[in-house]
Amino acid sequence: MPKDLHAEIIADLAGALNAWLSERGDHPPAALGLPTREDAGDLTLPCHPYARTLRQNPQAIATQLAEVLGAHPLVARAEAVAGFLNVRLHWGAVAARVLPWALTDDAARGRSDALAGRKILVEYCSPNTNKPLHLGHTRNIVLGSTVAALARAAGAEVVQINLINDRGVHICKSMLAYQRFAEGRTPEQAGRKSDHYVGDLYVQFERAFQAEFEASGAKDRGTDKDAYFNTESALGAEVRRMLMAWEAGDADVRALWRTMNGWCETGFDATYTRMGVRFDQIDRESQTYLLGKDLIAGGLDAGTFERDPSGAVVFDLARIGLEGKKAVLRSDGTSVYTTQDLGTAVQRLDTHGFDRMIYVVGNEQDHHFRVLFGILENLRPEVQGRLFHMSYGMVELPDGKMKSREGKVVDADNLMDDLHALAYAAAKERNPDLDDAEVHRRAEAIALGGLKFFLLKFAPPTTFVFDKERSIAIEGETGAYCQYAYARAGSILRKLGDADAGVEPDYAALTLPQEQAVLKALLAFPGEIANAAVELKPNLLTKATFEVARAFAGFFNCNDARVIGAEPGVSAARANLVRAARRSLAAGLELMGMTPLEEM
RNA sequence: GCGCCCGUAGCUCAGCUGGAUAGAGCGUCGGACUUCGAAUCCGCAGGCCGCAGGUUCGAAUCCUGCCGGGCGCGCCA
Numbered sequence: 001m002p003k004d005l006h007a008e009i010i011a012d013l014a015g016a017l018n019a020w021l022s023e024r025g026d027h028p029p030a031a032l033g034l035p036t037r038e039d040a041g042d043l044t045l046p047c048h049p050y051a052r053t054l055r056q057n058p059q060a061i062a063t064q065l066a067e068v069l070g071a072h073p074l075v076a077r078a079e080a081v082a083g084f085l086n087v088r089l090h091w092g093a094v095a096a097r098v099l100p101w102a103l104t105d106d107a108a109r110g111r112s113d114a115l116a117g118r119k120i121l122v123e124y125c126s127p128n129t130n131k132p133l134h135l136g137h138t139r140n141i142v143l144g145s146t147v148a149a150l151a152r153a154a155g156a157e158v159v160q161i162n163l164i165n166d167r168g169v170h171i172c173k174s175m176l177a178y179q180r181f182a183e184g185r186t187p188e189q190a191g192r193k194s195d196h197y198v199g200d201l202y203v204q205f206e207r208a209f210q211a212e213f214e215a216s217g218a219k220d221r222g223t224d225k226d227a228y229f230n231t232e233s234a235l236g237a238e239v240r241r242m243l244m245a246w247e248a249g250d251a252d253v254r255a256l257w258r259t260m261n262g263w264c265e266t267g268f269d270a271t272y273t274r275m276g277v278r279f280d281q282i283d284r285e286s287q288t289y290l291l292g293k294d295l296i297a298g299g300l301d302a303g304t305f306e307r308d309p310s311g312a313v314v315f316d317l318a319r320i321g322l323e324g325k326k327a328v329l330r331s332d333g334t335s336v337y338t339t340q341d342l343g344t345a346v347q348r349l350d351t352h353g354f355d356r357m358i359y360v361v362g363n364e365q366d367h368h369f370r371v372l373f374g375i376l377e378n379l380r381p382e383v384q385g386r387l388f389h390m391s392y393g394m395v396e397l398p399d400g401k402m403k404s405r406e407g408k409v410v411d412a413d414n415l416m417d418d419l420h421a422l423a424y425a426a427a428k429e430r431n432p433d434l435d436d437a438e439v440h441r442r443a444e445a446i447a448l449g450g451l452k453f454f455l456l457k458f459a460p461p462t463t464f465v466f467d468k469e470r471s472i473a474i475e476g477e478t479g480a481y482c483q484y485a486y487a488r489a490g491s492i493l494r495k496l497g498d499a500d501a502g503v504e505p506d507y508a509a510l511t512l513p514q515e516q517a518v519l520k521a522l523l524a525f526p527g528e529i530a531n532a533a534v535e536l537k538p539n540l541l542t543k544a545t546f547e548v549a550r551a552f553a554g555f556f557n558c559n560d561a562r563v564i565g566a567e568p569g570v571s572a573a574r575a576n577l578v579r580a581a582r583r584s585l586a587a588g589l590e591l592m593g594m595t596p597l598e599e600m
Numbered sequence: 601g602c603g604c605c606c607g608u609a610g611c612u613c614a615g616c617u618g619g620a621u622a623g624a625g626c627g628u629c630g631g632a633c634u635u636c637g638a639a640u641c642c643g644c645a646g647g648c649c650g651c652a653g654g655u656u657c658g659a660a661u662c663c664u665g666c667c668g669g670g671c672g673c674g675c676c677a
Contacts, residue, residue: 037620046619048657058657082620083657128677168677226676285677312675323602323673330675337677366604367672393605394670430639457625458613461605463670465612474639476625477613484639492636543614543624550624557632557641564636578636600639 002107004530005098006523010043013069013087017045020068027053032087040081041088042520048083058083091516092508095573099507102522102580109587110529110541116155121352122148123161124360125272125279129264130174131199133271133412135466136362139395142455142593143538144360145277147390149591150533150541151356159352162279163344166261167286172242174198175256176235177205187263193413195267198260209235271412275448276593283344289335291343295379296329304378320374328375341372342379345387349380356386358536363391363461390536393463395455410466419447423472423480427600442597446472446480449594453479456592457542477546479594482585485549487600488556489582492563496575499564505576506569514558515574517551518581525584529591538592545588552581 010032017030027050035044047061054061062080069078069087074097076090102108124144127133133141145160152158178201187194212235213219218228229236245253272278296313299305305313305328313329328339348357359369369389377384397410424443431439454471458464474480510519521544528544531537555561555577563574589596 035620036622040620048619051657084620165677310675327675332675336675363605364671462613463606470626480639488637488640495636539614553640556636557638559635562636
């Protein structure tokens with residue numbers, strides 16, 4: 001079982017403090033934490049909370065506790081300052097415990113049992129089959145796949161699900177455009193990636209509809225576009241006719257639908273492959289959209305739902321502290337989006353019996369998920385606390401937010417091509433004589449790694465502006481910086497060879513600040529990763545990995561801390577420090593779906 | 601009108617289950633290559649934590665009210 005050494009050391013010290021405290025009555029357990037002040041040492045305990053129960057001032061308590069810890073072998077110094085107990089660790093002694101652990105224990109690679117034995121479903125991506133994936137999907141995919149990887153590292157059994165929206169009006173628009181404008185051409189004949197080809201048709205439809213709308217003069221009569229589509233529009237009528245034909249199972253419509261969805265999904269698969277993601281389960285709305293009706297009927301009998309005067313079945317949102325009523329079945333008996341979401345969730349509960357189901361969906365649907373979860377908890381009380389909406393903010397462009405209706409989107413494939421081109425140019429400049437295929441391989445690793453790191457480094461709720469140049473930069477808190485640290489660590493070890501084989505490492509000699517910084521980052525790594533997994537905060541993963549990289553860079557550049565040329569025992573100890581850093585770095589990169597590079 | 605999210609250094613963002621003198625990256629300025637990769641590293645400067653109250657020994661963090669920005673509030677998906 002992975003061992004979080006940092007937690008263990010803290011628990012060890014806290015145990016001594018708690019023993020002292022409990023001899024003097026009931027007190028909250030000692031919460032040793034990281035100090036905010038740089039000169040306060042390595043661990044700190046505020047003693048103010050004990051002042052009342054011990055009837056002593058905090059400084060006096062801290063002073064006595066300092067004496068308790070002073071004798072501990074891992075403690076170099078314990079002192080009381082302004083009511084705080086500050087502990088400075090004996091880093092030589094700590095190093096002797098940290099490095100053997102960091103080189104072998106799975107915890108140093110981010111593995112934990114924080115979610116051991118749990119079954120976790122992660123639904124993400126959720127594309128529509130009428131246009132290619134865009135930057136928003138990219139954030140979604142990177143968040144979803146990383147959360148899945150983190151959960152797996154934390155010991156969970158993970159099922160990654162992609163729910164494909166493959167039916168509905170928008171699909172019919174592309175299909176109609178195909179019939180009208182495509183002259184039977186396939187994507188191959190048109191020379192287009194197949195999902196882009198379908199997207200082109202969708203745009204053609206929107207253009208034709210816009211022209212029809214403008215020519216109709218409906219706008220001057222005060223009719224907006226949506227209303228026009230649903231009432232007057234000839235194109236709108238055709239789309240609706242096609243949707244009805246689809247629902248009736250019309251053979252020709254179904255055949256075209258299958259073909260065009262196939263084009264889309266084939267194109268998506270290429271994008272997923274390039275991004276390095278893979279799903280365990282594909283759900284298609286064409287197969288799930290009728291689910292939920294039985295559930296509604298049952299809930300109606302049980303009193304969860306009620307029938308309103310028009311005949312629709314509704315859920316009273318007052319039951320979950322919200323206002324209004326949510327229709328779960330139209331008055332004509334047909335289902336709404338929520339109907340199938342309910343059905344799909346219950347089906348997954350029955351087939352998987354999950355402990356957690358995580359929906360990775362943008363924050364514009366926060367309300368929808370509050371309602372959905374509220375209804376589900378009424379229908380199936382056992383899901384309480386098991387449903388999570390991993391809500392995330394929009395990605396904006398340097399010149400404003402994305403608007404798909406205005407065609408103002410960044411296509412995911414094009415974006416990756418752009419980043420690759422930028423990374424390639426930089427790599428080529430650095431390595432003009434290197435084999436071109438190898439330059440491309442490195443450029444791809446830097447481009448995709450940089451993209452993922454950049455998308456993960458922001459807390460999920462944060463809306464941010466995507467910056468291509470920054471995303472592949474090596475300076476600062478970036479993916480390439482972490483890859484570079486990994487490569488430089490490898491460079492030392494290659495040069496070192498087996499020079500330290502059989503040499504007893506002198507860990508007690510690792511007392512330089514640059515060495516301690518690496519040890520600290522290694523110690524903190526597992527806890528951060530486990531936290532990232534449990535709290536659904538992938539930005540903790542980028543942070544923890546970056547901290548290892550940064551500490552290592554400081555060590556690497558320190559001339560007093562050279563591996564090669566140092567006294568043998570010291571050299572061996574430092575070599576193991578490098579190996580340990582490289583091991584944790586590799587783990588961090590892997591969890592983010594990034595490719596480590598031996599040379600850059 | 602109601603709900604949710606956000607407001608922190610010139611810029612982009614962490615920190616938000618309360619702890620000391622609020623952090624990181626970028627940018628600016630100044631340093632470090634005869635030595636393991638200078639694509640790096642080190643340092644300086646830079647803050648009414650949107651505003652005003654409240655709770656507390658202690659508030660960026662919790663509560664209330666404002667101000668500013670975003671997203672929602674459908675028998676759409």
